[in-house]
Amino acid sequence: MSLTRRYRRLLLAYPRAYRREHGEELLGVLLDAAPAGQTRPTLGEAVDLVRGGLRCRLGRPASSTVGVWAVLTALICGLFTAALASRVAWETSRPQPDRAEFAAVFTEAFPGHRLGEDVSTARALFVIYGQPLSRASLRDLLLGDGGEYQEGGAGGSAVGPMPTSEAETLATAQQRLRAAGWQVYEPTSEVLQTCADPRCDPASQPVETVLVARRGDTVLRATFDDPRSFGSYLGVELKRAAPPAVLPVAVLAGLIGGVLAWLVFAWTSRRTEDRRRAPLLLGITLFLWWAPVLLATASLAPHHLDEPHPSWHPLWEWLGQPTLSLFFLVGLAAALILVATALTPRRDLHPLTVSLG
Amino acid sequence: MYRSLIYVAGVTQMREPTFLILTALAGGPRHGYGIIQEVAVLSATRVSLLPGTLYTALDRLTAQGLVEPDREEVVDGRLRRYYRLTPGGLDALRAETARLRQLATAAETRLRALRPRTA
Numbered sequence: 001m002s003l004t005r006r007y008r009r010l011l012l013a014y015p016r017a018y019r020r021e022h023g024e025e026l027l028g029v030l031l032d033a034a035p036a037g038q039t040r041p042t043l044g045e046a047v048d049l050v051r052g053g054l055r056c057r058l059g060r061p062a063s064s065t066v067g068v069w070a071v072l073t074a075l076i077c078g079l080f081t082a083a084l085a086s087r088v089a090w091e092t093s094r095p096q097p098d099r100a101e102f103a104a105v106f107t108e109a110f111p112g113h114r115l116g117e118d119v120s121t122a123r124a125l126f127v128i129y130g131q132p133l134s135r136a137s138l139r140d141l142l143l144g145d146g147g148e149y150q151e152g153g154a155g156g157s158a159v160g161p162m163p164t165s166e167a168e169t170l171a172t173a174q175q176r177l178r179a180a181g182w183q184v185y186e187p188t189s190e191v192l193q194t195c196a197d198p199r200c201d202p203a204s205q206p207v208e209t210v211l212v213a214r215r216g217d218t219v220l221r222a223t224f225d226d227p228r229s230f231g232s233y234l235g236v237e238l239k240r241a242a243p244p245a246v247l248p249v250a251v252l253a254g255l256i257g258g259v260l261a262w263l264v265f266a267w268t269s270r271r272t273e274d275r276r277r278a279p280l281l282l283g284i285t286l287f288l289w290w291a292p293v294l295l296a297t298a299s300l301a302p303h304h305l306d307e308p309h310p311s312w313h314p315l316w317e318w319l320g321q322p323t324l325s326l327f328f329l330v331g332l333a334a335a336l337i338l339v340a341t342a343l344t345p346r347r348d349l350h351p352l353t354v355s356l357g
Numbered sequence: 358m359y360r361s362l363i364y365v366a367g368v369t370q371m372r373e374p375t376f377l378i379l380t381a382l383a384g385g386p387r388h389g390y391g392i393i394q395e396v397a398v399l400s401a402t403r404v405s406l407l408p409g410t411l412y413t414a415l416d417r418l419t420a421q422g423l424v425e426p427d428r429e430e431v432v433d434g435r436l437r438r439y440y441r442l443t444p445g446g447l448d449a450l451r452a453e454t455a456r457l458r459q460l461a462t463a464a465e466t467r468l469r470a471l472r473p474r475t476a
Contacts, residue, residue, distance in 0.1 A: 022412065
């Protein structure tokens with residue numbers, strides 16, 4: 001392949017209209033600058049042309065910030081796409097544990113403790129107010145109660161008096177779980193602030209201890225509490241961990257979503273250079289999409305670090321979704337108006353004038 | 358329009374490649390490769406512009422009204438488009454040159470004052 005053809009290939013990084021206008025000129029400069037005998041573009045030239053082409057695709061040549069907005073847009077769209085794809089990939093998981101599986105694990109970990117009759121199970125991998133997502137629950141999901149959309153699971157509590165001390169129960173559970181092939185994490189304890197009065201003795205505050213373990217695709221979370229406050233000294237939850245397909249699917253979808261978003265941003269940016277409301281619409285979208293991410297991450301990160309998490313919270317929770325889905329929807333509406341603006345015919349900046357006579 | 362561009366150029370520092378491109382065009386219209394060569398000469402080969410970077414800068418300067426296309430010609434089958442400074446570009450270059458001269462003068466004054474003590 002000739003040097004000219006190789007340069008032409010690299011020039012594909014530029015938008016078609018720009019290539020039509022400047023392609024031959026740019027090619028001429030590249031060939032003039034190439035030393036005699038050069039048969040292929042240097043790495044530096046290739047990087048320079050791709051970078052120049054990508055910048056050119058964003059339009060607004062005088063803007064020094066359009067690149068930042070493009071990256072922010074591509075990043076958030078990539079994250080949303082990854083979150084959506086990860087939710088789809090969650091469907092490769094086994095169903096949430098049923099009552100029989102829960103009772104077997106409870107007996108295995110806590111022998112001698114009596115499991116209450118009231119064992120809750122989930123009818124779907126993710127539930128809202130204990131119910132699978134349905135058309136009827138869309139209103140809750142999208143308009144205010146999206147935070148109730150959470151992973152389902154099986155849960156139950158021990159009843160009756162504690163047969164052994166908490167420390168002994170904890171040690172036995174760790175030992176038995178390890179023997180049964182569970183990966184047991186170091187228990188964590190937290191003093192619960194039930195008394196706001198500074199005169200309260202901190203030593204008298206109840207302490208909550210959490211034991212987390214994982215075996216295969218199942219995560220166990222046992223919580224030891226003061227039975228006077230919580231009705232039971234031991235609550236146990238069993239959930240599925242994120243299936244292996246979630247991570248690769250999310251990464252791939254995130255990359256595709258990010259690249260597509262970048263291209264749409266670039267096209268819209270070029271088509272709306274003369275539209276004054278375009279920056280405002282973009283600002284609304286980015287604010288409403290990024291603000292929940294910052295709020296959710298600031299809230300989830302300390303919780304994530306406070307106790308072991310053998311399986312991370314789903315990606316959409318880190319993006320503040322669907323808790324703040326209203327933000328997302330309004331941002332989406334602004335983005336669609338922006339794209340619609342780009343689709344409408346532009347005012348001709350250089351009208352053709354014909355002089356007669 | 359030019360006044361606002363001069364003002365922008367005055368308060369926001371012009372980057373060295375931009376200054377060199379405008380300086381290269383101050384000598385008369387030049388085509389892309391001509392600008393690359395002239396910038397290399399002006400900077401004593403310290404600044405070597407690649408075509409992608411040059412055209413990103415030319416697009417920006419054109420959008421800012423500092424540079425405009427002059428004419429086209431075909432040499433050895435290659436299209437050459439010449440660019441020239443606009444009056445606004447000339448004013449921006451003068452303003453930046455004055456700013457750099459003022460800085461250089463201030464630095465020279467300080468260095469002259471320093472010389473007897475270090476001697």
